[in-house]
Amino acid sequence: MKYLEYTPFERINAFLDDLNLGERTINGCIEAYSCKHTGSDKRLSFSLENEILDYFGNSPDVDSDSTVEYVSSRSSRKMLIYLILTLSHMYPDYDFSAVKAHQFFTEETWEGFRQIFDTYMSDASKEWMETNEDGSLLETLYKALNEVINLAECDIYIYDPNSDADPFIEKGSLWSYNFFFYNRKLKRVVSFRFSCISNLVTDGFTMEEYYETDEVFDDMDM
Numbered sequence: 001m002k003y004l005e006y007t008p009f010e011r012i013n014a015f016l017d018d019l020n021l022g023e024r025t026i027n028g029c030i031e032a033y034s035c036k037h038t039g040s041d042k043r044l045s046f047s048l049e050n051e052i053l054d055y056f057g058n059s060p061d062v063d064s065d066s067t068v069e070y071v072s073s074r075s076s077r078k079m080l081i082y083l084i085l086t087l088s089h090m091y092p093d094y095d096f097s098a099v100k101a102h103q104f105f106t107e108e109t110w111e112g113f114r115q116i117f118d119t120y121m122s123d124a125s126k127e128w129m130e131t132n133e134d135g136s137l138l139e140t141l142y143k144a145l146n147e148v149i150n151l152a153e154c155d156i157y158i159y160d161p162n163s164d165a166d167p168f169i170e171k172g173s174l175w176s177y178n179f180f181f182y183n184r185k186l187k188r189v190v191s192f193r194f195s196c197i198s199n200l201v202t203d204g205f206t207m208e209e210y211y212e213t214d215e216v217f218d219d220m221d222m
Contacts, residue, residue: 001041001085004032004188008144015137016194019124024174026124028194030141032148033089035082035187044088048081048097075184080104083157083180086189104180105158113156114138116177121194141192145181149190154181172201 009030016028037045080101087096117138118125128137135143145151159178176195183189 001082001089001189002034002036002038003089004034004148006032006144006148008147012137012141012144015128016124019127020199021123021127023199025197025199026121026194027197028121028124028192030144030190030192031090032188032190033086035189037085041085044085044097045081048084079155079182079184082182082189083159086180086191087159090191099161103160105160106155109156110142110151113179117141117194120175120177120196124194145190145192149181149183149186149188151181153185154183156181170195170197172198174198 009032012028012030016026019026019028083104084096084099087099088094121137125137128140132140134140142151157180159180161178174196176193179192181190181192
């Protein structure tokens with residue numbers, strides 16, 4: 001996988017880099033990758049495919065639909081491998097070889113993504129509107145994604161990491177989402193992660209003390 005630089009993403013990344021909203025900080029990052037293998041990708045890809053086949057072939061807990069989708073379909077296995085390789089390039093110090101297919105949920109539509117974005121990024125969107133007059137944060141994100149990966153041809157996935165081995169957990173973490181936009185024709189993946197950290201917890205409060213203050217979420221649209 002090769003990291004691809006795209007100007008449309010730079011403005012969004014700059015805005016979502018430690019966006020301080022008082023009692024919490026929003027972080028977001030959007031990146032594009034080519035599905036062309038580089039470096040050790042081929043070896044890791046081969047290893048991942050064998051692990052996928054072994055897992056679905058030997059696990060009694062896997063339902064038949066998943067087995068059909070991820071074992072009999074070569075393109076589905078490739079898709080899963082591309083997503084795992086993207087994670088590996090995003091976080092090179094973490095081992096994602098144990099990630100399983102069921103940890104990627106197909107969102108399928110932009111509408112599903114929009115609903116999550118509107119719910120959790122409402123305060124960030126308000127902040128964006130105060131300093132940008134050329135459209136909302138979501139509109140800007142849509143245009144950038146469409147330019148880079150053509151949303152009409154994309155499959156959209158949410159990655160749900162194992163809570164016991166989550167490389168994204170930070171002190172004071174309140175929530176995080178990891179979306180992947182995969183275009184088979186362009187052989188390209190765009191990742192978009194956005195998360196929220198409590199400034200109160202990072203300043204010394206415990207999570208219990210944090211959640212005891214009801215006013216924390218008073219100004220947050222949920």
